[in-house]
Amino acid sequence: MADISRGKFITFDGLDGSGLTEQVEMLREWLRRSGCDMYRVAFTAEPSQGPAGTEIRHALQGRLNIGEEALALLFAADRADHLDRFILPRLEAGIHVICDRYYLSFLAYQSHLLPDAWDWLWQLNARNWRPDLTIFLQSPPEVCMERIQQKFEPERYEQIEILRGVSMQFNRIIPLLRDERKEDIRIVDSSGSMESTHQSILKLVAPLILPPSEDLPKE
Amino acid sequence: MSETSPTSKFIVLEGIDSQALQEQAESLYSSLRKDRARVHLTREPSDGPFGSQIRLILDGRLDVDEATLALFFATDRMDHLNKRGGILERLESGEHVICIRYCLSSFAYQALHSDLKWLRWINAECRLPDLTFFLDTPLDATLEGLVKSNSYTADELGQERKRLGKVRENYLMAIEVLRVEGEKIVVVDGNRSAVAIEKDIKKHVDNLMG
Numbered sequence: 272m273a274d275i276s277r278g279k280f281i282t283f284d285g286l287d288g289s290g291l292t293e294q295v296e297m298l299r300e301w302l303r304r305s306g307c308d309m310y311r312v313a314f315t316a317e318p319s320q321g322p323a324g325t326e327i328r329h330a331l332q333g334r335l336n337i338g339e340e341a342l343a344l345l346f347a348a349d350r351a352d353h354l355d356r357f358i359l360p361r362l363e364a365g366i367h368v369i370c371d372r373y374y375l376s377f378l379a380y381q382s383h384l385l386p387d388a389w390d391w392l393w394q395l396n397a398r399n400w401r402p403d404l405t406i407f408l409q410s411p412p413e414v415c416m417e418r419i420q421q422k423f424e425p426e427r428y429e430q431i432e433i434l435r436g437v438s439m440q441f442n443r444i445i446p447l448l449r450d451e452r453k454e455d456i457r458i459v460d461s462s463g464s465m466e467s468t469h470q471s472i473l474k475l476v477a478p479l480i481l482p483p484s485e486d487l488p489k490e
Numbered sequence: 491m492s493e494t495s496p497t498s499k500f501i502v503l504e505g506i507d508s509q510a511l512q513e514q515a516e517s518l519y520s521s522l523r524k525d526r527a528r529v530h531l532t533r534e535p536s537d538g539p540f541g542s543q544i545r546l547i548l549d550g551r552l553d554v555d556e557a558t559l560a561l562f563f564a565t566d567r568m569d570h571l572n573k574r575g576g577i578l579e580r581l582e583s584g585e586h587v588i589c590i591r592y593c594l595s596s597f598a599y600q601a602l603h604s605d606l607k608w609l610r611w612i613n614a615e616c617r618l619p620d621l622t623f624f625l626d627t628p629l630d631a632t633l634e635g636l637v638k639s640n641s642y643t644a645d646e647l648g649q650e651r652k653r654l655g656k657v658r659e660n661y662l663m664a665i666e667v668l669r670v671e672g673e674k675i676v677v678v679d680g681n682r683s684a685v686a687i688e689k690d691i692k693k694h695v696d697n698l699m700g
Contacts, residue, residue, distance in 0.1 A: 322543055323562070326540070394611040
């Protein structure tokens with residue numbers, strides 16, 4: 272029987288430069304302004320703030336030299352730690368958790384970088400807690416690259432060839448997760464204005480987070 | 491994965507008695523050096539960044555759950571294999587590698603908390619050893635050694651005995667599974683003098699080297 276008091280787990284995934292972090296921030300701002308009880312909603316991200324997450328960030332920044340397979344396992348370790356310490360306890364306590372990047376990104380990136388390891392990557396992920404809703408921000412790789420180039424320092428995977436390859440993987444994996452694991456994944460076009468992307472996201476997320484009596488966002 | 495030199499061998503030592511493993515690994519290393527072989531001795535958790543995290547966790551200084559720890563071991567192992575100067579590079583250069591603890595340790599110790607199928611999956615990309623020795627040391631001898639270097643209450647000793655007993659069972663179960671799949675694993679009777687064990691191990695290694 273579904274535990275109706277458990278919090279909702281909503282994840283955001285997409286290419287680097289698709290606007291994930293900005294959109295999650297806009298969502299948080301909107302919830303706050305809308306009078307949402309912010310003690311009932313937790314925001315987090317992967318890589319997490321745990322020990323494995325810290326090492327991953329070092330690897331992404333080019334400070335830590337590590338191979339792709341070891342990095343894939345490190346992502347898996349960080350997810351296990353993140354779930355155990357942060358996500359699951361909050362969901363159990365009825366707190367909603369909104370997460371910037373989860374396993375859809377992992378599967379897409381790592382299956383492009385380790386093309387012969389699909390079964391292994393799938394199994395690394397098979398037992399992870401499933402989101403109630405995943406929002407995939409879709410932007411063409413070229414648009415993402417433009418946004419990335421405005422940053423101060425590009426990170427490990429921020430190159431157009433990688434973005435193109437990962438984009439294809441997202442297209443392959445989303446239907447797979449929908450079919451095989453009955454996952455609720457919604458594709459939101461994020462190539463347009465930040466405001467229009469934000470409005471599309473609100474329509475999907477607000478009904479899950481806000482009590483039924485709250486109004487949905489106006490156009 | 492690239493071809494390794496056909497002559498270089500990857501030999502793993504496993505067991506519940508870390509001190510005995512250390513002694514036997516060092517003996518084997520010296521013996522191979524005397525034979526003029528190029529050989530490297532290493533261990534897991536490795537001295538890389540993830541090995542350090544694991545040691546913090548095992549010392550109780552850093553708190554993570556069991557699944558995360560199992561994945562840290564797998565991460566350390568992959569790094570130990572693939573890094574510059576790691577196991578694979580050494581084997582490719584014609585050097586033998588002796589490693590104290592490898593996948594089988596995860597299949598025994600982490601199997602106290604996670605199922606073997608999952609543990610095997612997360613370690614599935616690891617290069618198989620050419621030969622593994624499981625040093626089956628008697629529980630009493632192992633505990634005696636532990637008592638000398640740690641202080642245990644009677645209760646703690648009882649629990650440690652139970653835990654190591656279960657680890658040993660896990661080892662033997664995993665060995666069965668791996669042998670069926672073709673892995674060369676020798677169960678060495680540890681209820682003998684160190685010299686007798688040394689001779690036994692060396693005999694198998696000489697056979698392996700051909």
